[in-house]
Amino acid sequence: MPSPGGSGDDLFESLRNADPKKLEAQERAAREREQEQNARAHAQLKELVGSNSTLPVTISSIRLIGAEKTRRSFLDRLFDPILSANRDRPYTLSEALQEVGTATDKLRRFDIFHNGLAMFIDKPSPTIPSSTPTDIDIYIKASERGPVVAKTGTDLGNVEGSAYGNLLWRNIFGGAETFSFNASAGTRTRSAYQGVFEMPILSDPDKTLSIDALRSSTLKPWANHEEALNGVGVKYNWATKGGTRHQIGYTGQRRQVTGLGQNASPTVRNDAGESVKSSISHTWVADQRDHPFLPQSGYMFKTISEITGWGPLRGDVAFWKSEVETSASTAIPIPGIKDASGVSFTSGFRAGLVYPLPLGFGSSAQPSRINDRFQLGGPTDVRGFKMGGLGPRDGPDAIGGDIFAAGSANLLFPVPTIGKDTPLRFQVFGNAGRLLALKDKGDNTQKKVYSTIAQLADGAPSLSAGVGLVYAHPVARFELNFSLPLIMRKGEEARKGLQFGVGINFL
Structure with missing residues (x-):
């Protein structure tokens, strides 16, 4: 059905007649407005934390946006321990943000998300009966990296030249598991093939278990x-x-x-x-x-x-x-x-x-x-x-x-x-x-x-x-x-x- 005030043909005609430079300028202006809004929101958050750092708060939920292939149980081990329901005393606002920042840094170290994880704070909907004035919801915006990366190249090392190929498969089962396969051939190392499967233990980037096989x-x-x-x-x-x-x-x-x-x-x-x-x-x-x-x-x-x-x-x-x-x-x-x-x-x-x-x-x-x-x-x-x-x-x-x-x-x-x-x-x-x-x-x-x-x-x-x-x-x-x-x-x-x-x- 045509939209009010014009037909679908009128819409396509206006797009065909649009000036590409004008469209590019409009897109650039939209990006600039978005950047200004993000900067303003960041400044407001910084001002809010600075003036209310000792304010008691309750973390009612932590939500990760953009984790389509990452397993819920894997994320729960990271964020459940810092929810207010698992503590015997309330957080201050600065403590809450510090705890969430530490967990976010661990998430970043798994290398399954692009750099630039962003954190936002919001109040729960007033329609939720159990919410209180001190409740906050925390949102973390992320973008998952591609699951497979392949690379080839040459190396010049200690009295040796070689060619290599690397294959990396990320987040295999949704828990930051990785499998890497490396193959190389050179003047001294005639051939080398190695496969390594690695997984974190209890969602901790500082504890990993790996199984490897090598032939050279x-x-x-x-x-x-x-x-x-x-x-x-x-x-x-x-x-x-x-x-x-x-x-x-x-x-x-x-x-x-x-x-x-x-x-x-x-x-x-x-x-x-x-x-x-x-x-x-x-x-x-x-x-x-x-x-x-x-x-x-x-x-x-x-x-x-x-x-x-x-x-x-x-x-x-x-x-x-x-x-x-x-x-x-x-x-x-x-x-x-x-x-x-x-x-x-x-x-x-x-x-x-x-x-x-x-x-x-x-x-x-x-x-x-x-x-x-x-x-x-x-x-x-x-x-x-x-x-x-x-x-x-x-x-x-x-x-x-x-x-x-x-x-x-x-x-x-x-x-x-x-x-x-x-x-x-x-x-x-x-x-x-x-x-x-x-x-x-x-x-x-x-x-x-x-x-x-x-x-x-x-x-x-x-x-x-x-x-x-x-x-x-x-x-x-x-x-x-x-x-x-x-x-x-x-x-x-x-x-x-x-x-x-x-x-x-x-x-």
Whole structure:
């Protein structure tokens, strides 16, 4: 039926004859009016809270607008605990908004909604008999992210180039569950496929459970072999109120040392073939740095502990493996400059130990395999040396060690023509490290470990120094350095000159 005052044909005719610039101006004016209204409402809310912050209120309901695929039971665990019906005393207005803001921040951290969650306050309808003058309804406006994200690209890393593809499926069952699948192929990691299913526990973004499966084939030219790996794992992650993070998990892997080079050493040939690893691990991280890749202040402390093959774990390798890593950064003020100068000093230290254990119950401890030993040297730890350039060798192969310690000192300062507000820095660095294998002689494992640890202080460590450029990209740190080895032991392989490194964890 035609609308009053004109026909449907008249309406379409007016649209055809409309000036596009005029329509665009009208739409722009409408958007501006909406922005002004939102700004006015925000100012009114701020004024209301400021003048009534101690006013007693009762939260009668919390409603999330735009959560079409998110499960109601998942949201109830977030918001039910802060409803006034579950408290023994009323909120003040500021307390109520703070509690809802905390819950909204948790919702944001699940990464299933777009940024820009908005919160509004309203009074319940006066037609509701149970409503009181102090009742408020809280509305949270949200927009869900797309469920599936796919991405492809290329990476240039530590002496390796690769192509990758990532697939992410969000909010699978409406409770912020995710499934990610990653596939890559490169010059060193021939192929790698990993699938991870992760879900929050009790609607808490700080507590997650994950199940993963991995299959990879990696070329290890420093030891003339290739390692094929198939594994599954279950991990539980949680964070404390103090800001530390924990992970405990179980991993089962079938490893194969294969693709031996023609000049592979007897040590590599002896470890060739399959081995089964069954382990429980725990990781603890306390990170108080102001930036993960280019810190100006703060510290980081990390420990990794792993028990493999001991007691009921079985498999065919058994050991306790422990690593510790720490770093600290401080800004260096320059006299006469009021603001931060951008100059900083960072020091780091890493150490690790592989302690042989009896396999199962009642057997004797066996020497470690090449799969499980530490490697040291390269552009992300002891610069100025090749990958695996430090430590024990058998002919042309770096066979790794059971005990290591390494340290670094880095002075970073802005590039003069660019300034301190960019992620680009010059650096001057010094690195030192030592990697040792347990002695085979003797049956007392404890004595062998203690005597090997004592050797770390026997003489100067391998040492290098250099200068370079550092770029802190949002997802990784890039370094291009000129390195000069200063002290090296017989058989170690240095790398004098330019060295390029990419990673998220540098010494």
